[in-house]
Amino acid sequence: MRLPAFAPQLKRDPLGGADRIPTSYSTTLMLLELIATLCTGLFTGAAIYVNLVEHPARLEPGTAAAVKQWRPSYRRGTVMQASLAVAGLLSAVGAWLQGRGTQVLIAGLLIGLVVPFTLIVIFPTNKQLADADLDIGSTKAAVLLDKWNRLHAVRSVAGFIAFVLLLLHLGALL
Numbered sequence: 001m002r003l004p005a006f007a008p009q010l011k012r013d014p015l016g017g018a019d020r021i022p023t024s025y026s027t028t029l030m031l032l033e034l035i036a037t038l039c040t041g042l043f044t045g046a047a048i049y050v051n052l053v054e055h056p057a058r059l060e061p062g063t064a065a066a067v068k069q070w071r072p073s074y075r076r077g078t079v080m081q082a083s084l085a086v087a088g089l090l091s092a093v094g095a096w097l098q099g100r101g102t103q104v105l106i107a108g109l110l111i112g113l114v115v116p117f118t119l120i121v122i123f124p125t126n127k128q129l130a131d132a133d134l135d136i137g138s139t140k141a142a143v144l145l146d147k148w149n150r151l152h153a154v155r156s157v158a159g160f161i162a163f164v165l166l167l168l169h170l171g172a173l174l
Contacts, residue, residue, distance in 0.1 A: 030170075032095035033104055037166040039088035040111045043081060044159035050077065051156050055149045064137040066145055071130055081155075085114050088162070100169075107165035114155045122151045 054073065058066045092108020125148050128134060134141055 029095075029098050029100065032091045032098065033100050033166070033170065036088050036092035036095055036104065036108055036111075037163070037170060039084045039091065040107065040159060040163045040166055043084040043088060043111060043114075044156065044163045046077070046081060046084075047152065047156040047159050051149060051153050055145075055152070059145065062137070063142045063145065067129060067134070067136040067141050070145065070148075074126060074130070082115060082118075085111050085159075088112070089115075092166070103165055103169045107162040107169070110158050110162040110165070114158050117154065117158070122148070122155075125151060 058069045058073070089108045089112030092104050092111070096102070096105035096108065125144055129141070129144050129148060134144075
């Protein structure tokens, strides 16, 4: 009695490379792209939520309360958002190195760019908002909060574009 051989299932390569590629191989190759898409989607959802829901809600009780709420929110959100952006970048670059396409690389670089953008462009505003000497009820504090939200929106847009690029690329492959 002969045991059946366990060969990987084959399917047509949607990118037009090899005529047939093992399903398990293509799934492994797609894993990094899926991770990049997941991280970018989570980053984008959180960023858009902050711009459209959290920040306007924090402003409702007044500038002083908004600054008080912004400080711990920023401190906690930074870890999550930075981790997702870096993981999205690294997994997209890894997927691109495995041949997943230039669109994946562009999306990865776009989500990765939010980190230096935050450090170079947004951080000076963050530093002023976190300053213990800031009069939290002042017009200056209100202006800083408004500026922060506009700058944060750039991150939301970058994340959204990167997420759409990844989704479109995945959609073309499925």
